[in-house]
Amino acid sequence: MYVPSDSFGGLSPERKAADALRTLFTFIAVKIVLAQLEGSGRGSLASYNATDYQDLTTFLEEVPLRDGDAWLTLLLRRNEMLALRIMEVRAAYSVEDFEWESCKKLAVNDIKNANVKMMRQYATDAFKRAVGTDTSGADTPP
Template identity: 45%
Template sequence: MVPGLGSVRASYPRRLSGGQNGGGGGVSRASWRRRGAARCFGEGSPEKKAATNLQHFFNYVAVRIVLAQLESYNREAYVELKEFVSRTSLNDAETFCKNLIRESPRHKGLAMRILEVRSAYVKTDFEWDNLKKLSFKMVDEANTKLMRDYVLEVSHIEDENYKT
């Protein structure tokens, strides 16, 4: 906890209206946080933004899987998809697939395969529980490291100021 700031939970009001005891139809703490987060992220919640980014990631994974499959059994299709990927950004999953479908009838088949693979990957292969655990761990470790580095930095400055 940062000195002087209290905990994050304590900094939220119990109710935004209706007094301390929550009477009068105020807004709940969770609802208040979600609305605040939505304002910070523009349209949609942080979860919506994360889901969109995951969709782009899953599309990228599906393209890599399909390329690996094609490389071993359909070299011509592999070269065609590889060429398309080299000139088309994978940063937007929907735009990528839309453009691939419209490229040619053969590319449409590749796009359909990518859509199948990304759907199967999301539903059966992706380790959702592991994602949650890793996310918690990474945030905690990053926070600890940043705070430790800051304390070390400040303590050196204070030591030097104390000596002079």
């Protein structure tokens, strides 16, 4: 299908989705690192680190994570090692743990279900309007 080139400021729909996923993966990486810093993660990276945990929690409260790259750029200036750790985790998560095929199936299935739900609601509303109309075409009072 043809998607007009100005739809997303000259970006393809895939590029727009990839940008959104990059921010999502940044958020996921932050959550993973927070769990590791609490000591509740798995493996050798899981160790209690109150200082970095507090620093990351405070930074997340002060700077909302709306754009993953911009957020990480600011974190790099504040805590380089923490930012690098989050970058490594988001890269690894995107390659090793994210269920790409599952995401596609969910998105396609959700679109189908949403379309059916909307069409059913539209049909119900249209039927109600039709029943509330007399033979002359004028609406009957409620």
